[in-house]
Amino acid sequence: MPGQGETEEDHEQQKSKKPADTAFKQQRLPAWQPIITANTALPVFLIIGLTFIPIGIVLVITSERVLEHDIDYTDTNCMSTTAANTTCAQALENANYTGQTCTCRINFALDKSFDGDVYFYYGLINYYQNHRRYVRSRDDNQLLGKEGAAASECQPFQKNSTGSGKDYAPCGAIANSKFNDTLSLLYGSENVSVTNVGIAWSTDKAVKFKNPDNASNYFTSTHDKPPNWKVTAWELDESTSENNGYQNEDFIVWMRTAAMPTFRKLYRKLLRNSTFQNGLPKGDYTLVVTYNYPVTSFAGRKQFIISTTSWMGGKNPFLGWSYIAVGIVCMITFVVFFILHKTWKIQNRPPM
């Protein structure tokens, strides 16, 4: 018979098996039970609509204020100054891509002055920097200036196996395909002053890319330049000695592989002195291209882009129009459900 036969220990043992009587263990936690009613949902839509539409308008206007001028210089625009009646693209093809150079001059006009800071980009179309085999073809340890063999991910641009047997510096397909056209602007006959400082991410330049010790020896004798490069990494910038090797800013910008097959990369920034103090004045310009980079074999296209920026960035009205669109949808939802709510309320009123 239980009860009388239980000892103190049995009783305590049975007591200790019972779960604690806390709110958490007994599923009694206080909870907010949100039920979305018309009174809570309608204000939400109204608020969203009333905030998004003005934000969208501001963003669209901001984007409209950004000025941009694109010049596609892949083929027909860029006629060789040396060979008659051939485009630079054809000139490279005729020389079988053995590293020929072609120059061309393109005249264009800016019908509005580009006030403020002006940025120059090169744009590539149908260029898949986001291809998986391409993205992994790099050696970040080598880019830190560390000793050691180039990583195997860089293959087939790891070392010069047919020639000297030395490692490529920098190795990999991304480095090998570095953009090497030279683009400069003339305003009438005056050179447009530009700078190539500050085009790369500051963290990249400070932390991720470091030249090894004894850099000139490293780049010129102990390692080879990548097969598609005309000069070694140590000779990339003749005018500024710090801008060479792995720390060359054009190189760093190129190594940041773009997300989409149509992309642009920052090339130069306007130096605002003398004639260009306020930006690029309205008028006639000439783009001087040293055409080294062949893209026609894969139906790629090259562009030179002149753009100002806004407090947000470049010229892209998408975000502004999206805000407006979503705001309008919310307002319409608000109005529709408001009307439904009112009519339903009237219909459901109990008879007097």
Next chain:
Amino acid sequence: VSPKQKAEVVELIKRSTDDITLAVGDGANDVGMIQTAHVGVGIMGREGVQAACASDYTIGQFRFLTKLLFVHGVWSYRRLCKVLLYSFYKNICLYVMELWFAFHNGFSGQILFERWTIAIYNVLFTAAPPMALGLLDRCCSAETMMRFPAMYKMSQNRSDFNIKVFWTWCLNAVYHSIILYFMSYAMLRHDVAYSNGQVGDYLLLGNMIYTYVIFVVCLKAGLESDSWTFLTHIAIWGSIASWFLFFIIYSNIWPTIPLAPEMRGMAKYVFSSLYFWLGLLLIPITALLADFIYNW
């Protein structure tokens, strides 16, 4: 009645109907029946513990059976369904984006997000919301469920998890992934996300989208919750915070720790881009708008 006969009765019902059977007993002679039934409930105490040991659920007294069924049974059914559907939803939402990205990278198999952020997605950033849904969510309080036993019916007609519901959630996940990916893609089409004219790379886009996904997925868990306890709040807001914290730390470890060179500097550049913040306000709200209306 012998134990074997008790088990055979249950077996007969199981074979001749489509119903789920439950057997409750307290003695050693009930063990056979408890094990044969779909759900076996043992009563611990008067006649020993054999029945309790062999059962799926153990209760202290026979009268607790009503609470087990009408409160915990219904809660458990609804919670399990939500956790199941939500787990499919959050994974489809993130990983289908790799398919959309494949259209833009020549189907080369390049991933949009960094590999460890993908791996830790289920382990850390979206682990807490389904746990909150599964452990704490309830449509009504225990008293209400006991007072209106007819509410038990809502767990008896396959309403919370069936083929139609499952595919609706999957399509919902695909819809969210389309909005999240393509709106972010269009937002950063021209690459220049900074007033100083600099451009980003594929991971800049990837990390922005990843942040938006965490927001959408965690808030979706909140939208599906019928009751927000303080632990639910911690699960949802804490998950989002854990991603921000991880992101900041992860963006700063190379080259001190030889891991993730491609992430170096990401947090700084994502957070300093106004496109990111404006997109954060717009894109998750756009994704969840339809869900909000539907739940209403």
